[in-house]
Amino acid sequence: MTAGTLTVEALRSARIALVGPPNSGKTTLFNTLTGGRQKTANYPGVTVERKSGLLRTPDEHSVEVLDLPGSYSLRARSPDEAITRDVVLGRQQQETLPDAIVCVTDATNLNQHLRLLLELRPLGRPLILALNMMDIAQKRGCRIDIDALSRELGIPVVTTVAMHKSGVQNLLGQIDALLRQRLASDGARTIDGWQEPSVDAIRAYHREVERVLRQAMVEEGTPARFTRQLDRVLLHPIAGPVILLALLFLMFQAVFSWAATPMDWIDGGMVTLQQWLNAHMEESLLKSLLVDGIVAGVGGVVIFLPQILILFLFILLLEDSGYMTRAAFLMDRLMSAAGLNGRAFIPLLSSFACAVPGIMATRAISHPLDRLVTILIAPLMTCSARLPVYVLLIAAFIPDTLVWGSVGLQGLVMFGLYATGIVGALVVAAVLRLTLLKGGRQPLLMELPSYKWPNPANVLLGLWDRVKIFLRRIGTIILSLMVILWFLSTFPAPPTGATEPAIYYSFAGMIGRGLEPLLAPIGFNWQIAIALVPGLAAREVAVAALGTVYALSGDEGAVTEALSATLAQHWTLATALSLLAWYVFAPQCLATLAAVRRETNSWRWAAFMFVYLMALAYLAAFFTYRIALALGGG
Amino acid sequence: MNALKASERRAFELGCTVGLGFTQPLGQMRPGSVGRILAVSGSDRDIERGLLEMGFVEGACIEVLHHGWLRRDPLAVRINQTMTVALRCCEANAVLVGPLGDPAVSVGAVELEYAPS
Numbered sequence: 001m002t003a004g005t006l007t008v009e010a011l012r013s014a015r016i017a018l019v020g021p022p023n024s025g026k027t028t029l030f031n032t033l034t035g036g037r038q039k040t041a042n043y044p045g046v047t048v049e050r051k052s053g054l055l056r057t058p059d060e061h062s063v064e065v066l067d068l069p070g071s072y073s074l075r076a077r078s079p080d081e082a083i084t085r086d087v088v089l090g091r092q093q094q095e096t097l098p099d100a101i102v103c104v105t106d107a108t109n110l111n112q113h114l115r116l117l118l119e120l121r122p123l124g125r126p127l128i129l130a131l132n133m134m135d136i137a138q139k140r141g142c143r144i145d146i147d148a149l150s151r152e153l154g155i156p157v158v159t160t161v162a163m164h165k166s167g168v169q170n171l172l173g174q175i176d177a178l179l180r181q182r183l184a185s186d187g188a189r190t191i192d193g194w195q196e197p198s199v200d201a202i203r204a205y206h207r208e209v210e211r212v213l214r215q216a217m218v219e220e221g222t223p224a225r226f227t228r229q230l231d232r233v234l235l236h237p238i239a240g241p242v243i244l245l246a247l248l249f250l251m252f253q254a255v256f257s258w259a260a261t262p263m264d265w266i267d268g269g270m271v272t273l274q275q276w277l278n279a280h281m282e283e284s285l286l287k288s289l290l291v292d293g294i295v296a297g298v299g300g301v302v303i304f305l306p307q308i309l310i311l312f313l314f315i316l317l318l319e320d321s322g323y324m325t326r327a328a329f330l331m332d333r334l335m336s337a338a339g340l341n342g343r344a345f346i347p348l349l350s351s352f353a354c355a356v357p358g359i360m361a362t363r364a365i366s367h368p369l370d371r372l373v374t375i376l377i378a379p380l381m382t383c384s385a386r387l388p389v390y391v392l393l394i395a396a397f398i399p400d401t402l403v404w405g406s407v408g409l410q411g412l413v414m415f416g417l418y419a420t421g422i423v424g425a426l427v428v429a430a431v432l433r434l435t436l437l438k439g440g441r442q443p444l445l446m447e448l449p450s451y452k453w454p455n456p457a458n459v460l461l462g463l464w465d466r467v468k469i470f471l472r473r474i475g476t477i478i479l480s481l482m483v484i485l486w487f488l489s490t491f492p493a494p495p496t497g498a499t500e501p502a503i504y505y506s507f508a509g510m511i512g513r514g515l516e517p518l519l520a521p522i523g524f525n526w527q528i529a530i531a532l533v534p535g536l537a538a539r540e541v542a543v544a545a546l547g548t549v550y551a552l553s554g555d556e557g558a559v560t561e562a563l564s565a566t567l568a569q570h571w572t573l574a575t576a577l578s579l580l581a582w583y584v585f586a587p588q589c590l591a592t593l594a595a596v597r598r599e600t601n602s603w604r605w606a607a608f609m610f611v612y613l614m615a616l617a618y619l620a621a622f623f624t625y626r627i628a629l630a631l632g633g634g
Numbered sequence: 635m636n637a638l639k640a641s642e643r644r645a646f647e648l649g650c651t652v653g654l655g656f657t658q659p660l661g662q663m664r665p666g667s668v669g670r671i672l673a674v675s676g677s678d679r680d681i682e683r684g685l686l687e688m689g690f691v692e693g694a695c696i697e698v699l700h701h702g703w704l705r706r707d708p709l710a711v712r713i714n715q716t717m718t719v720a721l722r723c724c725e726a727n728a729v730l731v732g733p734l735g736d737p738a739v740s741v742g743a744v745e746l747e748y749a750p751s
Contacts, residue, residue: 109716203691231700333702443721445720447719449718
């Protein structure tokens with residue numbers, strides 16, 4: 001090692017990695033340790049999230065903390081767990097070997113969780129065992145002799161209560177002690193000679209855990225009855241599925257009713273901004289770009305932020321409380337009929353918010369074929385980017401009445417669109433499993449963690465992450481598409497004595513008219529064809545594009561609200577229904593296609609997904625249009 | 635696995651009353667029944683390893699808590715009164731379960747690969 005690298009080595013802040021089984025409270029501990037000072041990135045080549053943050057110890061050391069994906073064993077069964085293994089062994093590229101490992105375990109489940117620690121111990125790295133959720137263990141009357149545990153394991157042991165800052169003081173102190181011993185890296189880069197534990201080795205680990213706990217477990221305590229009693233209802237063969245269905249229904253109704261007020265505020269803000277710009281700017285191309293292109297376009301998308309937040313709030317709450325795995329349990333048999341794994345339920349449910357995190361969440365499915373099928377059908381789950389289009393068309397064409405006494409017809413149609421996507425996905429999965437992707441199935445082996453109150457910090461940080469992603473999308477893709485679209489629909493200017501609206505003569509009009517013959521059989525006019533062009537990049541842009549198309553073709557002030565009135569005038573019911581059917585299937589999202597390519601590591605599957613979804617969309621729209629026409633919806 | 639704990643004995647008595655004093659694959663057990671794992675042997679080593687990693691090991695006490703609403707699949711099984719695991723019947727059949735009180739059962743007699751430091 002040269003003198004240069006030595007200095008760099010000394011300046012580099014120490015790095016510790018948090019390793020632990022799923023449901024050990026590792027992420028809560030990470031959030032408490034690092035507070036808001038964390039960043040999320042991706043590991044190169046895969047879309048496994050790399051979460052890191054900074055903490056300051058009582059000795060004023062600055063330490064980088066790495067939150068590794070939850071894993072029951074270093075024998076990685078999924079891409080997620082492979083990252084944990086590779087970082088711990090120093091095999092991950094662009095990632096140096098952590099200076100120390102904190103093994104996080106659930107103190108109420110030491111029996112099962114200590115085994116991972118026994119796997120980590122022979123690696124010879126500095127290691128700390130954190131007994132997390134100690135407060136819950138104590139409430140259950142569990143008493144652990146920490147000194148005996150530390151002695152038997154031969155490593156430092158601390159207790160933590162990850163929910164509170166004060167609950168992690170022990171751990172911070174222990175990290176300091178470790179750093180005082182060996183701040184300078186010992187030069188190790190990788191750990192060689194590691195082998196996957198054999199079945200015999202796992203049995204030996206079980207025996208060792210038993211031996212250690214015989215020494216250290218003073219009082220086992222009584223297991224909590226709460227989770228069992230709740231499960232008796234929530235996993236009941238009849239009540240369970242009914243409650244799950246009711247929860248999903250409530251979730252989608254909430255997305256509509258709760259979001260209405262904040263959406264009005266955003267809408268009002270945008271209108272005020274437009275009026276202000278109109279009053280204070282000279283008539284010019286720049287003003288047209290600002291008012292008609294950017295404010296109308298971006299505003300038409302920002303307005304859906306409240307709905308996206310509410311959807312993600314539900315998903316995060318279900319995940320953090322432990323209910324999500326119960327949903328997977330209830331859905332497993334049904335999904336395995338379609339060749340899917342119950343675990344696929346979680347990524348698919350996330351896809352209702354956005355297919356990109358959903359596709360990323362398929363990492364938890366270890367079997368490659370199961371995973372590929374789940375990735376390919378994820379875009380059929382109605383993501384929040386479709387909501388703008390659905391909301392617009394439903395508001396314009398479906399009367400706001402009640403059916404069966406108390407159910408809103410608009411909400412019901414929305415539910416139907418979601419259901420169509422789900423049924424379509426199951427059929428596609430079954431067909432893929434019988435044709436292209438035949439093969440063995442992965443066993444379902446899934447822990448059902450204890451229920452707990454969702455941690456507000458976890459939920460808020462998760463929501464904040466989503467807001468950032470959404471706003472970044474608006475600031476980049478959507479904003480630039482809006483500018484391009486404005487350009488396409490403004491130039492060239494109409495000839496003198498033009499009879500059609502200006503946009504008809506523009507580039508956008510030319511493209512739209514070019515596509516019209518292709519889209520005429522499914523009832524789309526040239527305005528829709530124009531809106532679909534930018535809508536190929538991101539679904540929600542189509543609403544803004546329709547706004548631009550109609551605003552520029554002479555209808556004053558056609559922002560989202562006015563737009564639905566405009567559409568009700570210009571379109572037939574059959575056309576609207578056809579567009580809704582199109583939107584259930586059409587693969588109009590560059591981010592999703594890019595995620596599929598990254599996750600499958602091949603353009604082939606991304607292309608396959610695009611083609612099959614496009615074909616489905618065209619067929620669905622065609623039949624919807626023809627049937628609606630035949631029933632008098634013209 | 636020395637003396638039975640009171641809770642285990644209660645569970646054992648319950649098991650006897652519903653007629654579970656014999657050996658059977660986990661996949662055929664009904665909710666409410668309890669037992670001790672006699673053997674874990676998948677047709678496939680990966681399934682065996684997966685089961686072992688989730689805590690299905692010889693000598694562990696198990697209790698079947700719930701089954702799915704469709705064809706009684708999957709099962710939710712409590713292991714050693716601490717962790718609950720969901721698994722499908724076909725994998726559960728790789729786990730052979732006997733009555734709780736069988737003293738002859740213990741974890742496989744394999745020595746540790748790594749001596750504790």
